[in-house]
Amino acid sequence: MKISFWHMLPSALAALGLAACSEKEPTDAEAIAAVNAAQDGKPPVKPLDPQTIHYPDIKQHKLHGTGCAFVAKGGGLGAVLLAQDGRGIVKLNGEVIILAPDTGSAKMPKGSWSRYTGKAFALTLTASGPITAAGGAEEFDGKVVITDAFERPVYESAGHAQCKTI
Numbered sequence: 001m002k003i004s005f006w007h008m009l010p011s012a013l014a015a016l017g018l019a020a021c022s023e024k025e026p027t028d029a030e031a032i033a034a035v036n037a038a039q040d041g042k043p044p045v046k047p048l049d050p051q052t053i054h055y056p057d058i059k060q061h062k063l064h065g066t067g068c069a070f071v072a073k074g075g076g077l078g079a080v081l082l083a084q085d086g087r088g089i090v091k092l093n094g095e096v097i098i099l100a101p102d103t104g105s106a107k108m109p110k111g112s113w114s115r116y117t118g119k120a121f122a123l124t125l126t127a128s129g130p131i132t133a134a135g136g137a138e139e140f141d142g143k144v145v146i147t148d149a150f151e152r153p154v155y156e157s158a159g160h161a162q163c164k165t166i
Contacts, residue, residue, distance in 0.1 A: 109163035127140040
């Protein structure tokens, strides 16, 4: 069935009438701002609260190895990060999360790395003081920063790292 111009005319006139009744057209600047706002729609920042990794976690998930255990300042004696040669380990909401090492980042003591990445976030371990050696272990004061997928900080803590065979 062929549709003629005359069949389409009432619909076209109705559309024109509706357009005439709508609000004024946005300026170019307003349109650009609206598009930028829509593209910049990042979800709100969700702070993380890493839990300490206890010996049962290490045993159950076979997390033994050589690397650094980072203890957050004021967080007791339990490590919130295990930084090893082949993985970084954190515990969030009771779940042990394994992160991949960024082998292009700075090398840290005992084969660990300064950066580890995962699907939802990444973390950086930095030394803020000298690295000292004692009895086969290396230690340093440092800092851990975890960022979300948009590279916004969601956890940050100063603390102490002890590096040895875990």
